[in-house]
Amino acid sequence: MIFFLETNVYQFFGRFHAIIVHLPIGFIVLAVLFELISLKKKTDLNLAISYAYLVGALSGVFSIILGLMLASDGDYNETTLNIHKWTGITMTIVAFLLFFIKRKQEALFWARKSYPVLVTLVVALLFVAGHNGGSLTHGSDYLFEHAPNPIRTLAGMKPVRERVIDLDSALVYEDVIHPIFESKCNVCHSNDKAKGDLLLTDAESIMNGGESGAVIVGGNAKESELYRRITLSPTHKEFMPTEGRTPLSKEETMLIQWWIDEGASFDKKVVELNISDRMMICLKDVGIGLEKTFIERLDLKAVEDNVIAAIEAQGFKIKPITGNSTLLEVAYSPYRKDSITSEKIEVLLQARTNIVWLDFSSLNLQVDLIAKLGQLENLVELRMSNTNLTDVGMKAIESLTHLEYLNLYGNPISDVSLESLNKLSSLQKLYLWKTNISEEGLKNIKDHLQEVTVISGI
Ligand code: HEC
Structure with missing residues (x-):
């Protein structure tokens, strides 16, 4: 015992309560499970069931001893601790009773009558003891800490206040x-x-x-x-x-x-x-007063439902970029039978200001159609790999200065497009693999757009 002179023996052993306590839970659940199986299959599992109760009860005694040691530290919420302690002790006693009664069940009338009541009781006690034990170790808010507000309200908890990170309004x-x-x-x-x-x-x-x-x-x-x-x-x-x-x-x-x-x-x-x-x-x-990104600063009214419906009717996939954002992402599948046309784009442009992400990858885009894309003034991400985009087309979209992500993989653009690309001053990612832009051209871009990462395959 010399080792323990300097440490707290009670605490040392007590901490094992949290592990050992799973044994009575497991054995009692097992006993009840066997009970259900024997009812359903009409087999006799009485011996197994009674021993499961016995081991449950014995490990319960062990847990109680460790639990009392742990509680001697004293800093737990008293009500929760008392409920946990007494439900745990009662549960263990009931498990012992069940062990004895299970084998006498056939012979004795009173044993037969009280048995189902005691089984229900042991399960109820298990729940209450377990739940309060959880609250003691993790805090009573633990279970519903990340639950949505309506569920928190049902559980009697305060709704989570959305943390304000804007410098002017944060408390x-x-x-x-x-x-x-x-x-x-x-x-x-x-x-x-x-x-x-x-x-x-x-x-x-x-x-x-x-x-x-x-x-x-x-x-x-x-x-x-x-x-x-x-x-x-x-x-x-x-x-x-x-x-x-x-x-x-x-x-x-x-x-x-x-x-x-x-x-x-x-x-x-x-x-x-x-x-x-x-x-x-x-x-x-700690996240207060950070500069907002371009998208976060956009404060736009939602596009009306009938406009969204009209755009969908043209074959576009259109949806909010997240949950209930008013900003939209749009895509058009290259596998659709009806190819994309300027007329379709006209319909799409009714939601012009709200579209921030656009995926037109692998579509065959004519120059007149690309020219219209220049009107998507708030576009931040544009995917146009393998779309036959030429230098003329690139010129038509050089007005998209909020673009942060641009994928031009596999398009026949050349160094003629450098001037247009260099105007896209917000760019952070630019994909130029399999284009006709030369090595000097790439260097020229990196000199002009220092924030950008160019993915070129070279
Ligand atoms: C792992 C558990 C644990 C964590 C985490 C913890 N504390 Fe403590 N705290 C204790 C214990 C145990 C005591 C009592 C023993 C003592 O006074 O040192 C205590 C005591 C205190 C006291 C003295 C109270 C008094 O009146 O004597 C203060 C102040 C305190 N903590 C502040 C904090 C702050 C601030 C944090 C977070 C940065 C924190 N604690 C995190 C366990 C913890």
């Missing part, structure tokens, strides 16, 4: 500080496990502090226990987070310091605080 606590606590601290500092009697879940609890009193002194990070804990040396035993969990990043630590120094407000907007250039960098690091 300093809700959008910057709270997500940090949630991801790095609240496995241990939320309702089911208030380690150190401290909850970091909401304004009131945070200001209530923990077992050593207040953890935040508004306006003074250096005097705040919470700040002290996160800036200790990671090897210090009071350093937070403990137990080798992922520590806060430098930026997260600086944001917490800034938030406390600026008064630890729970309702101010980020922009109501003093933001130095350094803080701006930290904010961007």
